Amino acid sequence: MLPPTQRLPQARVLIEMDRYFVLHAPRQTGKTTALHTLASELTAGGDIAALTFSCERAKAAGDDYAAAESLLLDSLREAAARSGWPEELLPPEPWPQVTPGSRFGSALSEWCRRCPRRVVLLLDEIDALQGNSMVSILSQLRDGHNARHQGRPFPASVVLCGLRNLRDYKVASGGDADRVNPASPFNIIAESLRLGDFTADEIAELYGLHTQATGQEFTKDAVDRVFELTQGQPWLVNALAYEITFRMRMADAITAGQVEGAKERLIRARATHLDSLVARLHEPRVKRVMEPVVAGTFPDIDLTFSDDLSYVHDLGLIKQEPPLEVANPIYREVILRVLGAPSEQHVMADPHSFVLPDGRFDLPRLLREFVVFWREHGEVLIRQDGYHEAACQIILMAFLHRLVNGGGQLDREYAAGTKRLDVLVRWSYTGPEGERLIQREAMELKVWRASENDPMPDGLAQLDRYLDRLTLSTGVLVIFDRRPEAPPWKERGGFEQATTPSGRQVTVLRV
Template sequence: NIRPDGYPFPASVVLCGLRDLRDYKIASGGAADRHNAASPFNILADSLRLDDFSADQIAELYDQHTQATGQEFSKDAVDRVFELTQGQPWLVNALAHEITFKMKMTGTITAESVDVAKERLIRARATHLDSLAARLQDPRVKRVIEPIVAGMPPGTDMSFDQDVAYVHDLGLIRDTRALEIANPIYREVLLRVLGDRTERFVRADPRSFVLPDGRFDLMRVLQEFVVFWREHGEVLIQQEGYHEAACQIILMAFLHRLVNGGGQLDREYAVGTKRLDMLIRWSYPGPDGERLLQREAMELKVWRPGESDPTPDGLTQLDRYLDRLTLDTGVLVVFNRRSKALPWAERGAFEQAATPSGRQVTLLRV
């Protein structure tokens, strides 16, 4: 705009980032009292969060690229972007930019291209993802994220509600009631960051767990995990900042280290469920050269002090998970965190168990 006396000057300025401007008051040394002026500069007029895109809006956005270049995004690709991002604006644009400008894909863009781009973004710790990861050590963020990962009940006091609102404003959770991580990409980033320490302890060669026919040897991996748990579990739990979710984080990091490269590890978790679901997807060649997909489902439970054995509930929950995946068998892992647990050198016992519907599954107690 043209200001008085002809001097050009902005009429308004938008500051865009992960923080509400009021948080910079605290960062600059001001008091944390939210009733005082909202910023050290006293200039905040409004604080807005860019809404997530719908699937139709993503399709419309990507169609603009098609109109400009002639390159199309398949419907499966658009659907996969929405599934992975839940419409988070930065992620929607970052995936498309990664595919078209950095990967330089030609021809129609497919869902497989989207998966490759997702993995590249996470590995590169793109700026936005790296900033989110850095927030995990913020006490307010940890207080909300830890029970989500651990599947524990959330806090009930008023200060917890304020923390939930703060984490929601950061975009880490979907809403302030369900307390679920906002999208699958964030879910994976959070757990990879939290599992970094564990992955550094894993020395096993991922190629040694591939069977002669190309399938993934899950049982051998679990046997290797028992050895790893006996040797490093106690130390890693003590070092883990997210102490209540330590068991889940350690096993997921171990599996990710051995699955990544030849397959994918999907994780599902939410506050209050007292469980964590995992699905290993492993691609391997069939007898005629076609690509086949191996799927292995796992359920994680923790036996905490003062609680009863979670195995019966775990078998029921695993049954439902297998129903949803249309699989005949799976694995239930029960971590014992009670003081009455066996000595570390003796932990790790395999059993065969049956789910309520009669499925035969593997039970691992560690």
Template sequence: MLPPAQRLPETRKLIEMDRYFVLQGPCQTGKTTALETMAAELTAEGDVAALMFSCERARSAGDDVGRAEQLLLDSLREAADLSSWPEELLPPGPRPEAPAGARFSSALSEWCLRSPRRVVLFLDKVDALQGNSMVSILSQLRHGHNTRHMGRPFPASMVLCGLGNRTIAMGGAPEGSDAIVPFNVVAESLRLGDFTADEIAELYGQHTEATGQEFTKEAVERVFELTQGQPWLVNALACEVITKMRVSGSITGDHVEEAKERLIRARATHLDALAARLREPRVERVIAPIMAGTWPHTDTAFDDDVSYVHDLGLIRSTRDLKIANPIYREVLFRILGDRAERFVRADPHSFVLPDGRFDLPRLLEEFVVFWREHGEVLIRQDGYHEAACQIILMAFLHRLVNGGGQLDREYAAGTKRLDVLVRWPYTGPDGDRLVQREAMELKVWRAGENDPMPDGLAQLDRYLDRLTLRAGVLVIFDRRPEAPPWKERGGFEQAATPSGRQVTVLRV
């Protein structure tokens, strides 16, 4: 692991200044590990009793404030017992006589009164608290913070850790509630972000130092490209290569690519948790326009949804509406395209030409047949209607290409397109290992809009230029009410980009 102080350099100073602050970050970025390590290091120095405990158990209490307080105090004492502290540092065992709604803060005050050291508290997963319990606990902490200057014993510094700080900032109350008392005692809101390329190299270097097994420069660069530093993915790829694939020599970019495919196919726990989120309405409202390349209708509610999806780690930032990394980009389409992929009956092997290359023209012809037969039904499936065309074609491509090749997808809100690169490895006549590359661009012709073909040719031109390719495919989905009947869709024509590159245009 990377040292917490390196990833969170501001934390130590804030604790030394007796500040209360928030630490946020998406799931599986190392927040809990960082807090545990930081608490142990602070306590070992001898001046502070720093303890990390989880609020997860109190989730089941819901609005029952008394029950939530009891569960939090049980978790607090258990964490202290497991830390092997001397008796004088432990929180008091008997619960102080206090009514529900003041019991948690009273227990903290009694502990701080007895402790020979300054108490620093790390509340992990604080956003697991629900409803009135969240409001009550945050109110107690706010009151305890504000009365310290009056001589009331209370933790000198406190870190509230969770996915995001919006609920904490609102005092735990739902938006629009009259009960909102802002939790305005936090000095900072820190975010535990993704690894940099150098940090990935440092992390993998620890493995090399311990075992002698090297990650090549190409492998490290490919990991950063695929994950953009998402900590769980960075570790999962390495674990897959080392413990599951059992690679014994140097680890290369090809090993990383295989590990990525294995993780996605296995639908690892972290990826499965993201899949469950995709069906949440507020997640769909953000992700669907990104996949479709359209601009969402922005309002206050949408801004809140964007913040939520960013807190989950699905998008890069609240301003740049792009999926966080290429692995997530691929996972989203695979998950949402599962149903459509089950309708694909063509044999993937039948698209391999005698010379080993992939027969893309035939694939497009087969897609026309598939679209005429199943498109009308699939496009009406529940959810993600805005991106339905793109999801269906991606499912078709995935079923027929991913057995021997790979698909790279690029999409973002406002681009009005989805770019796809098919990479197909094959052996040349001289025995050389070659890679066939085929670029496609997907556009949707929506009601009230002009034919997107001119814009599509210009956009595809730039994509082909970046890939140094001389030809490509433009697929235009017609979603206008006046579109031709389904059985008549699927016309091909030849066109040229502004710079003269040849393009096969498919209208469906």
């Protein structure tokens, strides 16, 4: 692994300044490892006793702040006992007996009074605290922080580590997210650090450590493909390498093709990390942000949208910078596969029947079969889909996935405000001389919504640009008609030929 504290140079500076601050990042990005390493380095310096402990147990307490205090203090004591510290640095036994709602702060004060070093406390999984328990603990930290100026012993620095950033902790503790609010029990923090994703150079450094240890190399193309697929998300970067080196047991230099195979295996296996993300897709706050991303529409912006956007970003589902899009290609693919799974169950066609005698994929036949499927199931599936605005895109993607995934791959591109979804079908087959060839077919998906003009002109121009990027001479434009005055379902599914602005001949399917 990479040295954890190098990814957080600001943290040590803030601790040396006796600051209280938030460290946040999506799940499985290395937060806990960074905290433990940071605590060890600080304690080794000789003038600080830095302790990391998890708040996860306190989740069971819910609003019962007295129970939450007991669980937190138990976790703190156990973490200290495992630290191997000398007796004089350990917390007191027993804790001071005071009124519930004050026990956590009083315990920290008594510990700091006895400890010969400055105490630094790093609270991992702070998100586990809920409701009144969150308010109580944050209030006690605030009181202790402010009382230090009157000589009360209290931790010199406190780090709250979890998924959420400072704005969300202010809201969770009853304050105003947009300003320093005296009513908020957590207005003492002015810093919120985010543990970032790996850069391309850091991925190369990480994989280089594997090469030093084993002699097995990652080619530059493989490293570049890993960065392209993951955008540096640490768990994905490690999971792809683990899949290749341990599960696939590749012994030679690792190539971009093997990275591609590992990606498919990882997505099919739906590891816990991926499942924990997609399980949130139907949360109202998440759906509100993700539905326009999948549909390619502009989100409805109101006073609460920025809070929801921040929440979804902190989960790691979307990129930090505009445009509003999914964080990386692996998440992008997983999201559509998960959302399309119910529709995929209705696809009864045999994937093998779409393979031509020469081994290529029969895309024209797939489109004809989709028309039949759409006429029969489309109306019902649209009503059932939870992402109603994106239902057309999700259903077609499910149909394609069911019939293409056995021998080919789908690359999907979508983002809020683009009013389209781009799809590239890649199909491997053997040429007449036994050579391995790749068939590529490009599709553009558009939706004709109520009170809008026919999207075909824009769609042809957008498809043209997509084909330019792919260096392809032809493609398919699919237009879904969602207007109230659309033709009856049994009459949908007309094909026509059209010419793009650059002169390409393409197929247009209206459904």
